[in-house]
Amino acid sequence: MLITTWNVNSLKARLERVTAWVKENQPDVLCMQETKMKDEVFPALTFAELGYESAHFGQGQWNGVAIISKVGLTDVVTNFAASIEPDHEARIISAKCGDIRVVSVYVPNGRSLEDDHYKYKLAWMKKLRRHAAAIADPSEMLVIGGDFNIAPTNDDVWDVTKFDGATHVSEPERKAFAELCEWGLVDVFREMNPEPKVFSWWDYRNGSFHKGEGMRIDFLLATKSTFARVEDSKIDRNARKGEKPSDHAPVSMRLSNGRAK
DNA sequence: ATGGTGGCTGGGCCA
Numbered sequence: 001m002l003i004t005t006w007n008v009n010s011l012k013a014r015l016e017r018v019t020a021w022v023k024e025n026q027p028d029v030l031c032m033q034e035t036k037m038k039d040e041v042f043p044a045l046t047f048a049e050l051g052y053e054s055a056h057f058g059q060g061q062w063n064g065v066a067i068i069s070k071v072g073l074t075d076v077v078t079n080f081a082a083s084i085e086p087d088h089e090a091r092i093i094s095a096k097c098g099d100i101r102v103v104s105v106y107v108p109n110g111r112s113l114e115d116d117h118y119k120y121k122l123a124w125m126k127k128l129r130r131h132a133a134a135i136a137d138p139s140e141m142l143v144i145g146g147d148f149n150i151a152p153t154n155d156d157v158w159d160v161t162k163f164d165g166a167t168h169v170s171e172p173e174r175k176a177f178a179e180l181c182e183w184g185l186v187d188v189f190r191e192m193n194p195e196p197k198v199f200s201w202w203d204y205r206n207g208s209f210h211k212g213e214g215m216r217i218d219f220l221l222a223t224k225s226t227f228a229r230v231e232d233s234k235i236d237r238n239a240r241k242g243e244k245p246s247d248h249a250p251v252s253m254r255l256s257n258g259r260a261k
Numbered sequence: 262a263t264g265g266t267g268g269c270t271g272g273g274c275c276a
Contacts, residue, residue, distance in 0.1 A: 061269050206266085208266095
């Protein structure tokens with residue numbers, strides 16, 4: 001079973017690249033972020049023709065998250081769980097795909113340490129932990145895939161000195177990320193791949209991709225019972241090459257077939 | 262170079 005998360009940076013602009021990648025890689029579940037479209041124009045039929053059910057939570061020109069699945073898609077929750085104050089933006093959607101609960105998240109960017117958006121980001125991370133607790137127990141099968149806009153360690157940034165006083169690497173953000181993980185989640189790619197300076201995002205500007213100037217800010221966070229089934233985890237940097245790429249690469253994990261339950 | 266690129270749009274914001 002292959003599960004992937006990918007910030008597509010506009011599904012309208014990226015539809016050809018996304019469908020080509022899906023055909024080639026055949027993920028069982030794909031979490032998408034930044035679809036940047038309303039629900040009415042989400043290309044559910046295009047994915048259905050490829051064998052996928054889909055669920056989308058969009059708002060229009062910004063944000064927007066989706067899950068597509070070949071292994072079933074039920075129990076869809078748009079926004080945070082009902083017990084949590086809802087977000088005013090379309091940044092989180094959850095569903096049950098096969099025997100795994102899947103969450104697709106687009107964590108707020110934060111903009112700058114002084115910006116209200118940064119406070120919003122930190123509060124959002126706390127709500128995400130509550131959301132996880134609301135929909136699953138840490139002993140259950142759960143994966144949160146998405147663009148977290150946080151680089152957990154300096155190994156996840158090409159040059160941390162370039163980020164002095166910037167978002168994505170600040171201590172409060174890293175603490176919020178660590179606290180989410182402490183609920184009972186592991187950063188699957190990092191657990192499987194200890195080497196530093198492997199990235200999932202590169203700025204479009206300055207030839208950053210060519211120069212290897214990126215960050216690892218997209219994650220699949222899995223509960224221990226889910227991680228126990230992980231065979232490998234990869235970032236497909238080839239998807240960042242060529243015509244009209246997203247600025248993010250897909251992050252995947254392959255699971256062994258589930259135990260009888 | 263206080264810039265750059267790309268996607269929303271239809272001027273300027275957001276990332």
